[in-house]
Amino acid sequence: MEQIGILEGREKQIFEKKDGGQAFDISCETTSLSGSVSQRACVFCGSRVVLYPVADALHLVHGPIGCAAYTWDIRGAVSSGPELHRLSFSTDLREMDVIYGGEKKLYASLIELIEKFSPKAAFIYSTCIIGLIGDDIDAVCRKVAKETGIPVLPVHSEGFKGTKKDGYKAACTALMKLVGTGPIEDISPYSINILGEFNLAGEAWIIRKYYEEMGIEVVSTMTGDGRVGAVRRAHGATLNVVQCSGSMTSLAKDMEAKYGIPYIRVSYFGIEDMSAALYDVAKHFPDRPEIMEKAKEIVSREVRNLYPKLQKFKAALSGKKAAIYVGGAFKTFSLIKALRSVGMSVVLAGSQTGNKEDYLALKEMCDEGTVIVDDSNPVELSKFILEKEADLLIGGVKERPIAFKLGVGFCDHNHERKIPLAGFEGMYNFILEVYQSVMSPVWQFAPRKGGSL
Numbered sequence: 236m237e238q239i240g241i242l243e244g245r246e247k248q249i250f251e252k253k254d255g256g257q258a259f260d261i262s263c264e265t266t267s268l269s270g271s272v273s274q275r276a277c278v279f280c281g282s283r284v285v286l287y288p289v290a291d292a293l294h295l296v297h298g299p300i301g302c303a304a305y306t307w308d309i310r311g312a313v314s315s316g317p318e319l320h321r322l323s324f325s326t327d328l329r330e331m332d333v334i335y336g337g338e339k340k341l342y343a344s345l346i347e348l349i350e351k352f353s354p355k356a357a358f359i360y361s362t363c364i365i366g367l368i369g370d371d372i373d374a375v376c377r378k379v380a381k382e383t384g385i386p387v388l389p390v391h392s393e394g395f396k397g398t399k400k401d402g403y404k405a406a407c408t409a410l411m412k413l414v415g416t417g418p419i420e421d422i423s424p425y426s427i428n429i430l431g432e433f434n435l436a437g438e439a440w441i442i443r444k445y446y447e448e449m450g451i452e453v454v455s456t457m458t459g460d461g462r463v464g465a466v467r468r469a470h471g472a473t474l475n476v477v478q479c480s481g482s483m484t485s486l487a488k489d490m491e492a493k494y495g496i497p498y499i500r501v502s503y504f505g506i507e508d509m510s511a512a513l514y515d516v517a518k519h520f521p522d523r524p525e526i527m528e529k530a531k532e533i534v535s536r537e538v539r540n541l542y543p544k545l546q547k548f549k550a551a552l553s554g555k556k557a558a559i560y561v562g563g564a565f566k567t568f569s570l571i572k573a574l575r576s577v578g579m580s581v582v583l584a585g586s587q588t589g590n591k592e593d594y595l596a597l598k599e600m601c602d603e604g605t606v607i608v609d610d611s612n613p614v615e616l617s618k619f620i621l622e623k624e625a626d627l628l629i630g631g632v633k634e635r636p637i638a639f640k641l642g643v644g645f646c647d648h649n650h651e652r653k654i655p656l657a658g659f660e661g662m663y664n665f666i667l668e669v670y671q672s673v674m675s676p677v678w679q680f681a682p683r684k685g686g687s688l
């Protein structure tokens with residue numbers, strides 16, 4: 236069978252774990268190789284996914300309409316109240332605006348939209364073309380903020396100026412301008428902010444419920460089911476609990492530097508990591524032991540309920556192989572543990588935005604023969620799925636067609652999912668989806684492809 240090759244220039248971003256412990260020097264955190272058709276989104280998209288769930292803010296994309304269309308309703312990001320975030324506004328720049336500048340159009344759009352929708356704040360996203368023509372969006376934002384009385388925040392996310400991760404940073408910089416502007420007098424000393432949880436299918440509500448049951452006040456969730464008012468008060472919390480390695484660590488670090496709020500990293504996927512996320516927060520409040528007692532009670536109750544249900548899937552899934560390609564590498568760790576708990580192994584693990592530290596940790600936890608990839612592309616993913624005979628691909632919307640074309644199961648762990656996969660109930664939903672996809676009778680009609688495309 237003909238082998239699929241690897242693009243010249245991509246070799247250093249791929250590593251296969253082999254017996255004997257070869258040197259690990261994966262290349263990452265670099266711009267994508269030209270022409271590789273990277274699965275990774277641009278800087279603007281990175282900032283948009285982080286800020287998008289702030290439901291009572293206006294999100295205005297300053298650039299050509301294509302950028303707005305690309306990110307319109309990009310995620311579920313459900314809201315328990317306002318849904319202004321689900322509208323995608325754009326200044327729709329045309330040729331004449333590119334020649335003469337788009338500042339007037341931006342100003343007019345902002346005034347019109349703020350008058351019509353009365354948002355609590357406005358985020359203005361700078362796209363590639365703005366970086367080229369040099370509109371001073373900071374000046375326009377300052378002018379509109381002064382005239383309307385609401386925070387108008389520029390997001391410097393010109394698509395070409397880095398990787399998706401730089402977009403996360405641009406979003407955090409914008410959020411940081413809001414933090415510290417609200418009242419905090421009535422906030423409990425036993426309080427947290429949940430960072431990096433985007434409430435795609437109601438996960439933020441599940442997590443929030445656990446912490447509140449432990450007696451902890453959740454001041455803000457950034458940004459899932461987010462509200463401008465809550466972000467403004469976030470500096471009143473005692474601890475920042477950060478999910479996912481990439482998207483919001485920079486905000487946590489900035490808040491630590493400015494307000495002295497420490498942060499911990501957690502994951503809400505899988506029994507092991509979900510339990511640790513509750514225990515680690517409880518440990519932060521040693522003077523109130525009942526918080527830890529309650530955490531133990533929740534874990535014991537939920538595991539007692541969940542464990543027997545998982546066993547029936549384990550019999551069918553044991554020995555099956557999974558390939559994982561997601562945004563942040565931190566999520567991969569949890570997924571590997573969750574799949575192992577039902578007897579599955581991982582043959583390919585990769586991410587769009589992992590750093591050296593993440594990949595080193597990934598290498599340590601992977602089995603021999605596992606391929607680790609950074610900033611991959613469809614051809615590469617196909618190659619390893621075929622060669623390693625994966626039964627399942629876990630990824631996002633852009634990876635779904637790859638799996639289906641190859642005749643292997645797919646589980647959406649990203650933008651488009653409609654069921655929550657976090658928390659203990661999310662673990663059940665996840666394994667159920669894995670089971671239904673891997674064991675589906677549909678594969679007899681669309682059998683798995685062989686070792687070539």
Ligand code: SF4
Pocket residue numbers: 277278279280298301302305361362363364392393394395
């Ligand atoms: S910001 Fe640039 S790279 Fe991103 S969608 Fe717009 S044009 Fe494309």
